Amino acid sequence: MSNRAVKVDYLARVEGEGSLLVRMKDGSVSDVKFRIFEPPRFFEAFLRGRKYSEAPDITARICGICPIAYQMSSVHAMEYAFGVKVGGQLRELRRLLYCGEWIESHALHIYMLHAPDFLGYDDAIQLAVDHPDAVRRGLRLKKAGNDLVAVLAGREIHPINVRVGGFYKLPRRRDFDEILEKLKRARDEAYETVLWTATLPFPDFEYDYEFVALSHPDEYPFNEGKIVSNKGLTIDVREYELVFHERHVPYSNALQSTIKSPRPAEQQTSTTDGRGAYLTGPLARYNLNFEKLSPLAKKAAEEAKAKPPILNPFKSITVRAVEALYACDEAIRIIENYEPPAEAAVRYEVRPGFGFGCTEAPRGILYHRYLIGADGLIKDAKIVPPTAQNQRMIETDLRNFVTSNIQMSKQDLTLRCEQLVRNYDPCISCATHFLKLDISEETVT
Amino acid sequence: MPERRRTGKPKVAVFKFASCDGCQLSLLDAEEELLDVASAIDIAYFPEASRRMIRGPYDIGIVEGSITTPHDVERIRDIRKSSAALITIGACATAGGIQALRNWKDIKNYVHIVYASPEYVSTLDRSLPVGSFVHVDYELRGCPINKYQLIEVINAFLNKRKPNVYTHSVCVDCKLKGTTCVMVSRGEPCLGPVTQSGCGAICPSFNRGCYGCFGPMEFPNTAALAAQLKELGETKFDIQLAFRTFNAYADAFRKESEAHEQ
Numbered sequence: 001m002s003n004r005a006v007k008v009d010y011l012a013r014v015e016g017e018g019s020l021l022v023r024m025k026d027g028s029v030s031d032v033k034f035r036i037f038e039p040p041r042f043f044e045a046f047l048r049g050r051k052y053s054e055a056p057d058i059t060a061r062i063c064g065i066c067p068i069a070y071q072m073s074s075v076h077a078m079e080y081a082f083g084v085k086v087g088g089q090l091r092e093l094r095r096l097l098y099c100g101e102w103i104e105s106h107a108l109h110i111y112m113l114h115a116p117d118f119l120g121y122d123d124a125i126q127l128a129v130d131h132p133d134a135v136r137r138g139l140r141l142k143k144a145g146n147d148l149v150a151v152l153a154g155r156e157i158h159p160i161n162v163r164v165g166g167f168y169k170l171p172r173r174r175d176f177d178e179i180l181e182k183l184k185r186a187r188d189e190a191y192e193t194v195l196w197t198a199t200l201p202f203p204d205f206e207y208d209y210e211f212v213a214l215s216h217p218d219e220y221p222f223n224e225g226k227i228v229s230n231k232g233l234t235i236d237v238r239e240y241e242l243v244f245h246e247r248h249v250p251y252s253n254a255l256q257s258t259i260k261s262p263r264p265a266e267q268q269t270s271t272t273d274g275r276g277a278y279l280t281g282p283l284a285r286y287n288l289n290f291e292k293l294s295p296l297a298k299k300a301a302e303e304a305k306a307k308p309p310i311l312n313p314f315k316s317i318t319v320r321a322v323e324a325l326y327a328c329d330e331a332i333r334i335i336e337n338y339e340p341p342a343e344a345a346v347r348y349e350v351r352p353g354f355g356f357g358c359t360e361a362p363r364g365i366l367y368h369r370y371l372i373g374a375d376g377l378i379k380d381a382k383i384v385p386p387t388a389q390n391q392r393m394i395e396t397d398l399r400n401f402v403t404s405n406i407q408m409s410k411q412d413l414t415l416r417c418e419q420l421v422r423n424y425d426p427c428i429s430c431a432t433h434f435l436k437l438d439i440s441e442e443t444v445t
Numbered sequence: 446m447p448e449r450r451r452t453g454k455p456k457v458a459v460f461k462f463a464s465c466d467g468c469q470l471s472l473l474d475a476e477e478e479l480l481d482v483a484s485a486i487d488i489a490y491f492p493e494a495s496r497r498m499i500r501g502p503y504d505i506g507i508v509e510g511s512i513t514t515p516h517d518v519e520r521i522r523d524i525r526k527s528s529a530a531l532i533t534i535g536a537c538a539t540a541g542g543i544q545a546l547r548n549w550k551d552i553k554n555y556v557h558i559v560y561a562s563p564e565y566v567s568t569l570d571r572s573l574p575v576g577s578f579v580h581v582d583y584e585l586r587g588c589p590i591n592k593y594q595l596i597e598v599i600n601a602f603l604n605k606r607k608p609n610v611y612t613h614s615v616c617v618d619c620k621l622k623g624t625t626c627v628m629v630s631r632g633e634p635c636l637g638p639v640t641q642s643g644c645g646a647i648c649p650s651f652n653r654g655c656y657g658c659f660g661p662m663e664f665p666n667t668a669a670l671a672a673q674l675k676e677l678g679e680t681k682f683d684i685q686l687a688f689r690t691f692n693a694y695a696d697a698f699r700k701e702s703e704a705h706e707q
Contacts (some may be wrong), residue, residue, distance in 0.1 A: 015470075039462070039463045041543075042555045045550070045555040063466070065466060067467070108470075108473065123497060125480070139476040139479065146476070154651055157474065157589040158467060158588060158658070168652045418496070
């Protein structure tokens, strides 16, 4: 067995088009590639010359799975540029909207994309044959999230009610009557989901990750906070590009995010300098912000024996379930305390300058930076989606897992490698406008 | 018809090109209908949902996304050959999508803005709808599509009947819903008069004008609407941008936006 390879030409159950390749030589891993062959769409380029006010609706089209994340990062960036703060009930409604996206996206991933791996099925349709109750529970949970987004913002995919400063139209209290009942049922089902995922068979695999997530003194992070890590990083969102660096790695033909040395020189030590790959997403948020979860979410985590630290990426399925439970809980809290504010959006004046926004997409931190001209047109845009940031960590996981499981059969190893990638819930469609691609190989159909 | 596997059910495949995945997600978003749909058809190829990838030929090929690379041109031709019926879904597949904004620009410049090493990027000058390359049996509009319309279209093809999808304007839906016209009552610019129905006229019911995500209706009078937008104080540039979004390269919208170029 001198030369072997694990090769998946078209990764299934991820959003977008990617492939993976792990080469082994003489009992060790010689090459790892997580490739993207999705065609580029050039969002940063065609945003130039568009109105600042169009950014939420245009950037939503980067991703049909997490459009709200794009809308939230873009409006926060614009508000930063214009020096306005959206607070009170409008801020709460934005959290509420994000709850809907987290519930929907996490339920999709847990039941339809991730669980089939643990139980040995090709997809959720097959899973439903033997586990109909679980899959139906997942679909109901997902629907509760989608319905919440539709009530608040018109439709679940590319919702239409988000604008710079707030919303186009405010919901009335009674608009939430029906969804509140659904969310209470969803909360019970999310609790069951936490316990159910904890019964899945987890491969034995851990890594000392650098977790990167937002952190806020008063709440589990959605829209605001500092960017922090478990290895000493604490920065404002506007400092993102000073610390995170996108570099061209020739062997993968991809721009990958890494952490540069942290900003203040006095903080640079051997453990916090030149760190490279990092992980963003549910596992990072959870390990860094567990104390901010609701009592019910913490209780479920305890019952599932899934309190942090969790260093096994396969267990991200349970972490997503705890986050979905938290999102149900948080949504119910916001709705029960909702008093419609006087205006649907705060007033602001357009002013030229840079705007920075970073929010917690279901898959991790999503960074937007814009330069706005005096005419209100976008002069420059930079968008860094979570999957672009996780790409290097995904390759590191593949290398480490294969290295310690090199004796595994090719079929099992292939399945495990796919599952390792799916642990990140990668959204390749998001990442693509940003990543390099190599279309010449790993072709499809 | 393609040979049916042991299930005897029609084989359906879902393919992706340049897109956000939202339209194919609509199928998974039909939470209450999904398991019923899946029991009536054999989902033979749908990588976003399943590892199982059964080779063609297929009874129905559903295509999301626009054609943007030389490789994609070859791929869509192969897909056409292996699909008895070909249905395109969403603004990308039916009109080139938001990424068709490149069609008015120098693509080399675009590649430079996004990518540090442009020599690696293989791309066509334009983002075009699937129908520019192969015959399409049905085009379902929307950015995103309406999931109930998708189920209706699949159902219609399986039963060899015409899909029941309206082609009238969003205005008709506003009247049916009893939504007060945002353009008449508040002077809000709105593409509703020229945009095809299907979304449920949601934007006007949320106090904003329609932004045309379902593309042009049948026989739209875009020039008359543009004149009205001008009356409301919109500049040539505003009007150009209004028609140049998610369905920018749909014929009627393309021509109207070009009429307002400065």
